[in-house]
Amino acid sequence: DGGITQSPKYLxxxxxxxxxxxxEQNLNHDAxxxxxxxxxQGLRLIYYSQIVNDFQKxxxxxxxxxxxxxxxxxxxxxxxxQKNPTAFYLCASSFGGLQTAEQYFGxxxxxxxx
Amino acid sequence: DQQVKQNSxxxxxxxxxISILNCDYTNSMFDYFLWYKKYPAExxxxxxxxxxxxxxxxxxxxxxxxxxxxxxxxxxIVPSQPGDSAVYFCAAIxxxxxGGNKLTFGTGTQLKxxx
Numbered sequence: 001d002g003g004i005t006q007s008p009k010y011l012x013x014x015x016x017x018x019x020x021x022x023x024e025q026n027l028n029h030d031a032x033x034x035x036x037x038x039x040x041q042g043l044r045l046i047y048y049s050q051i052v053n054d055f056q057k058x059x060x061x062x063x064x065x066x067x068x069x070x071x072x073x074x075x076x077x078x079x080x081x082q083k084n085p086t087a088f089y090l091c092a093s094s095f096g097g098l099q100t101a102e103q104y105f106g107x108x109x110x111x112x113x114x
Numbered sequence: 115d116q117q118v119k120q121n122s123x124x125x126x127x128x129x130x131x132i133s134i135l136n137c138d139y140t141n142s143m144f145d146y147f148l149w150y151k152k153y154p155a156e157x158x159x160x161x162x163x164x165x166x167x168x169x170x171x172x173x174x175x176x177x178x179x180x181x182x183x184x185x186x187x188x189x190x191i192v193p194s195q196p197g198d199s200a201v202y203f204c205a206a207i208x209x210x211x212x213g214g215n216k217l218t219f220g221t222g223t224q225l226k227x228x229x
Contacts, residue, residue: 004155004157033217034136042203042221043158090157102148103217105157 003027004106006091011087011111021076021109023091030096032074033103034058034066036087043090049074050096078111085113118206120220125127127227133191135223137204138158146207148217149178149189151200154196158203191199194227 002024008042013019025032035043035058045058049068063082069075074093080084089112092103119138127133137147145166150158164171164178164187168202171178191198204220 006157009155035219040221042118042120043217043219045216047220048216088155092157101162102160105150105159106156107157110155 001041004091004093005090006109009107009109011109013111013113015113016080017113018077018079019085019111020114021078021091023074023076023103023106023109024072024074025074025091025093025106027093027104028071029093029104030071031094032068033092033094034064034074034076035090035092036060037090037108038087046076058083063067068083078113085109085111115156117144118195118204118218118220120202120204120223122223123221124226126223127225128132129193129196129227129229130180130193133194133198133225133227135189135191135202135204135225137187137189138185139187139206141208141218142185144206144208144218145177147180147187148205148207149176149202150219151198152203152222153200161202179226191225194225196227196229199225199227 002083007022033048034046049055065077090108091106094103148163149161151161152158180187201222203222205217214215
């Protein structure tokens with residue numbers, strides 16, 4: 001069954017701790033993306049990667065870091081520098097280039113930092 | 115700077131009637147538009163898309179209309195069903211250096227289809 005998995009679904013952390021969110025896909029997609037969703041703000045792009053070992057900052061990258069060591073995996077680390085980390089985080093993937101515009105989303109991780 | 119705007123945060127429609135969700139954009143470089151549907155605590159799922167070279171695309175009960183001169187698109191759902199109740203996001207594609215796609219999302223419209 002092809003798809004995108006994110007784990008865990010719910011995550012709780014204390015303020016000041018770094019936390020890493022997992023995203024794995026078996027769709028053979030080249031490009032992967034991280035978004036966060038806040039109430040009333042839609043989805044905002046944090047980081048994206050078009051190919052292994054390469055990634056670019058999105059619109060709200062401050063306080064986040066990513067890695068892309070494997071095609072299938074694009075973990076997101078929420079660092080203690082992120083001022084407002086509590087949000088719903090969504091990972092997505094797509095074919096690279098101009099093959100298709102459609103992005104496929106995982107089920108999301110809700111992170112709560114207290 | 116909200117480049118993709120959905121000015122109606124919510125819409126309520128009776129079952130069987132037409133639902134019309136609207137979206138406006140400001141960036142004339144956007145060349146591809148998508149609609150996603152999202153249920154609570156789940157990831158968005160792709161619904162329908164339209165290229166800027168077209169003004170209409172239809173898929174079953176869903177039709178998207180694009181008016182490039184007005185920088186406006188709309189999603190029509192006919193007939194509306196209770197299972198259509200969800201948040202609908204409009205998204206626009208801006209091509210990024212080296213290929214690939216960067217989606218810019220609107221803020222979403224909560225559709226409620228009532229019996």
